[in-house]
Amino acid sequence: MDRISVAVIDDIEETRNNIKALLAFDNRIKLAGEGVNGVDAVRIANEIHPDIILMDINMPVMDGIKATEEITLSRPEVTVIIMSVQGEQEYLKKAMSAGARDFISKPFSSEVLINTIISAHEMQRKRKEHLVVSGAEELVRSKVITVFSTKGGVGKTTIASNLAVSLARLTKKKVALVDLDLQFGDIAIMLNVAVKNTINDVIKEAAQLDSELMEDYLINHFSGVRILPAPLKPEYAEYITSSHVDKIIKLLKEKYHYIIVDTSASFHETVLMSLDMADTILFVSTQDLPTIKNVKSGMDVMDSLHYPPEKINIILNKASEQFGIKYKDFENTLKRKIWAYIPEDSQTVVTSANKGFPFVMTRTETKVAKAIIDMANKIANEDSQSIEERKEVKRKFGLRL
Numbered sequence: 001m002d003r004i005s006v007a008v009i010d011d012i013e014e015t016r017n018n019i020k021a022l023l024a025f026d027n028r029i030k031l032a033g034e035g036v037n038g039v040d041a042v043r044i045a046n047e048i049h050p051d052i053i054l055m056d057i058n059m060p061v062m063d064g065i066k067a068t069e070e071i072t073l074s075r076p077e078v079t080v081i082i083m084s085v086q087g088e089q090e091y092l093k094k095a096m097s098a099g100a101r102d103f104i105s106k107p108f109s110s111e112v113l114i115n116t117i118i119s120a121h122e123m124q125r126k127r128k129e130h131l132v133v134s135g136a137e138e139l140v141r142s143k144v145i146t147v148f149s150t151k152g153g154v155g156k157t158t159i160a161s162n163l164a165v166s167l168a169r170l171t172k173k174k175v176a177l178v179d180l181d182l183q184f185g186d187i188a189i190m191l192n193v194a195v196k197n198t199i200n201d202v203i204k205e206a207a208q209l210d211s212e213l214m215e216d217y218l219i220n221h222f223s224g225v226r227i228l229p230a231p232l233k234p235e236y237a238e239y240i241t242s243s244h245v246d247k248i249i250k251l252l253k254e255k256y257h258y259i260i261v262d263t264s265a266s267f268h269e270t271v272l273m274s275l276d277m278a279d280t281i282l283f284v285s286t287q288d289l290p291t292i293k294n295v296k297s298g299m300d301v302m303d304s305l306h307y308p309p310e311k312i313n314i315i316l317n318k319a320s321e322q323f324g325i326k327y328k329d330f331e332n333t334l335k336r337k338i339w340a341y342i343p344e345d346s347q348t349v350v351t352s353a354n355k356g357f358p359f360v361m362t363r364t365e366t367k368v369a370k371a372i373i374d375m376a377n378k379i380a381n382e383d384s385q386s387i388e389e390r391k392e393v394k395r396k397f398g399l400r401l
């Protein structure tokens with residue numbers, strides 16, 4: 001087996017030397033580089049891409065939190081472990097939400113250090129493995145649709161909730177809607193459901209969780225969609241890991257035909273898991289230049305994760321050619337075709353969000369509702385086509401239908 005490559009980032013030389021000495025104890029690990037601040041960390045991540053970066057928090061020039069944020073965005077395959085001292089609890093939380101996978105409190109023993117590295121690396125390996133398996137799985141009946149963007153406020157939640165409702169009404173199949181905007185999720189508000197349980201209650205049961213038990217935690221929306229809400233407080237988000245997300249989505253796949261996942265604007269490990277597991281990613285953009293630039297770098301990250309291009313559908317929300325950026329220019333910049341356009345209609349969208357009624361049910365005559373219902377139609381049709389294709393394949397190979 002390849003040795004796990006580890007880079008050590010700390011501004012204090014003595015600390016770096018101590019850590020290097022601890023690492024030298026174990027022949028499963030090799031030193032890949034060292035640095036004295038966040039800038040070094042980002043450079044090492046980009047140039048050497050070690051498996052693991054051990055990162056101090058307080059450093060001159062660029063601190064460990066900022067560096068973690070940059071690395072999580074540009075090199076999500078590099079795992080950051082934060083080294084904190086007592087009393088840095090607040091920073092620690094920030095580092096975790098910036099995308100650090102784990103943390104370790106200074107001072108630490110060689111045993112604790114090695115164990116943390118090995119288990120963080122193991123998690124990352126499983127994540128990658130999953131990526132390969134999910135690409136190969138052809139015969140799953142259910143479809144995971146992750147609604148994503150590298151920007152907030154572009155309409156992810158609006159689209160996720162209205163699409164879920166449309167799919168439920170159109171196909172009469174079982175639809176689950178999962179709020180993975182773990183800190184600021186607002187699906188429950190947008191759909192006006194009373195929150196009894198959240199994803200936090202689900203993970204408390206993680207050990208004995210099965211698809212039956214999972215049912216008890218989902219909340220009914222009158223459209224038929226079943227909802228798993230985000231935690232009630234932002235600080236609960238940090239308890240939820242990518243393996244929880246993995247388990248939740250897998251269990252939902254046993255019972256639901258469509259699993260729609262709403263996300264936050266980041267490549268946090270939980271969001272990454274939902275992107276890995278997605279059959280289709282709906283990547284939402286708007287037409288302003290900062291968002292387009294952001295979406296472009298998000299697409300680059302997805303390329304580096306080897307997502308097949310056909311897995312990603314670009315949605316242009318709040319679309320209108322009157323803002324000076326032509327749709328063609330937009331497509332040229334992203335080097336991708338727009339898959340669906342959703343027009344700007346604040347009156348309909350904002351009013352329905354405030355009332356807690358999905359506009360695809362109450363304002364079906366509007367263009368914005370029609371655009372989302374069309375999208376649901378496209379998804380449902382693709383689905384029935386692929387079922388036909390699968391039958392064809394089975395026929396060819398003489399398998400029972």
Ligand SMILES: Nc1ncnc2c1ncn2[C@@H]1O[C@H](COP(=O)(O)OP(=O)(O)O)[C@@H](O)[C@H]1O
Pocket residue numbers: 149151152153154155156157158159317318319342343344345346347349350353368
């Ligand atoms: N097509 C649209 N036309 C007008 N306003 C929209 C449209 N889509 C979303 N919005 C508004 O934009 C804001 C952000 O939408 P939201 O779905 O919460 O985005 P995100 O989940 O990406 O942060 C909300 O106020 C929402 O009502």
Ligand SMILES: [Mg+2]
Pocket residue numbers: 156157158181186263
């Ligand atoms: Mg949102």
